[in-house]
Amino acid sequence: MKIIVIGGTGLIGSKLVARLAEHGHEAIAASPNSGVNTLTGEGLAEVLVGADVVVDVSNSPSFEEKAVMDFFTTSTANLIAAEKDAGVKHHVALSVVGTERLADSPYFRAKVAQEKFIRESGLPYSIVHATQFFEFVKSIAQSATDGDTVRLSPAKIQPMAADDVAAAVEHTTVGEPVNGHVEVAGPQVFGLDELVRKGLAFANDPRTVVADANARYFNAILTERELLPGPDAVLFETRFEDWLNRQ
Numbered sequence: 503m504k505i506i507v508i509g510g511t512g513l514i515g516s517k518l519v520a521r522l523a524e525h526g527h528e529a530i531a532a533s534p535n536s537g538v539n540t541l542t543g544e545g546l547a548e549v550l551v552g553a554d555v556v557v558d559v560s561n562s563p564s565f566e567e568k569a570v571m572d573f574f575t576t577s578t579a580n581l582i583a584a585e586k587d588a589g590v591k592h593h594v595a596l597s598v599v600g601t602e603r604l605a606d607s608p609y610f611r612a613k614v615a616q617e618k619f620i621r622e623s624g625l626p627y628s629i630v631h632a633t634q635f636f637e638f639v640k641s642i643a644q645s646a647t648d649g650d651t652v653r654l655s656p657a658k659i660q661p662m663a664a665d666d667v668a669a670a671v672e673h674t675t676v677g678e679p680v681n682g683h684v685e686v687a688g689p690q691v692f693g694l695d696e697l698v699r700k701g702l703a704f705a706n707d708p709r710t711v712v713a714d715a716n717a718r719y720f721n722a723i724l725t726e727r728e729l730l731p732g733p734d735a736v737l738f739e740t741r742f743e744d745w746l747n748r749q
C-alpha cells in the first residue's frame with residue numbers, strides 16, 4: 503500500500519514510517535521539513551497522488567489556544583479536501599484517550615474539533631485514541647513546574663511507550679476503516695503525580711512532586727478517571743520501569 507504519514511518526522515510518525523517500510527509498504531513521511539504543510543496546503547496535492555491511506559500524526563507547534571485550534575481545524579480541513587481529490591480510501595488519525603472529557607483544555611478542545619471534522623468528512627476513517635506516551639512525562643512535569651515544585655493531580659493515568667503507540671497506529675493503518683475510534687493504553691495505572699515522581703527520580707531531577715487535586719492538567723481539572731481508557735482498550739506490554747531502564 504502507498505501510505506502518506508503526515509507528521510512522519512515526529513516522535514510517532516518516524517517510528518510508524520520505519521515500521522510500515524519494514525513490512526513492505528511504500529510509506530512516505532510528509533511534513534514541513536519535506537515541503538508538505540497541511541496548514542497552508544503546500545505540497546499536499548502532489549504528495550497524495552496514488553495514495554491509498556493517509557495517517558495524520560502531526561501535532562501543533564504551539565499549544566496556545568488560538569494557534570492550536572487553527573492548526574487542527576485548518577490542517578484537517580485542508581487534508582480532507584486533498585484526500586477527496588486524490589481518491590484516498592482511508593484516513594487514520596492519532597488522538598488522545600479522554601479527549602472528549604477534557605473540554606477545559608484548549609489543546610483538547612482543538613483535538614475534539616479535529617475529530618469532528620474527520621467524523622463528518624464522509625471519508626472512511628479510523629481514529630486511534632492513545633494514552634499519554636512515556637516520552638511525554640517530561641513535558642507534563644515541565645507544564646506543572648513552579649520553581650522547584652511540580653504540582654500535579656493524583657488522578658489516574660495509564661501511559662504507554664511511543665513504540666507501542668506506533669505499533670497500534672500501524673495495525674489500524676493496514677486494517678479496514680473502523681469509522682469510529684479504538685483505544686490503546688499501557689499495562690499499568692499510576693497516579694499522575696506518582697508517574698512524574700518516578701520519572702524525575704530516575705533522571706535524578708531534584709524537583710519535588712506535590713499531589714494537588716486542584717492542579718490543572720493542560721488547564722483541565724481532573725477528578726479521577728478522565729485519562730483512563732475504557733474496558734475495550736487494547737493494552738500493550740511495555741512497563742514504565744522497563745522503558746526507563748532502556749533509556
Ligand SMILES: NC(=O)c1ccc[n+]([C@@H]2O[C@H](COP(=O)([O-])OP(=O)(O)OC[C@H]3O[C@@H](n4cnc5c(N)ncnc54)[C@H](OP(=O)(O)O)[C@@H]3O)[C@@H](O)[C@H]2O)c1
Nearest residue numbers: 509511512513514533534535539540560561597634635638
Ligand atoms: N503526547 C502524548 O502523550 C500523546 C498521547 C496520545 C496522542 N497524542 C497525539 O499524537 C500526535 C503526534 O504526536 P507526536 O508527539 O508524535 O508529535 P511531534 O513529535 O511533536 O511531531 C509533530 C509532527 O507534526 C509535523 N507538523 C507540524 N506542523 C505541520 C504542518 N503545518 N503540516 C504538516 N505537518 C506538520 C512536524 O513536522 P516537522 O518535523 O517538519 O516540523 C512533526 O513531524 C498528536 O496529534 C497528539 O495529539 C499525543
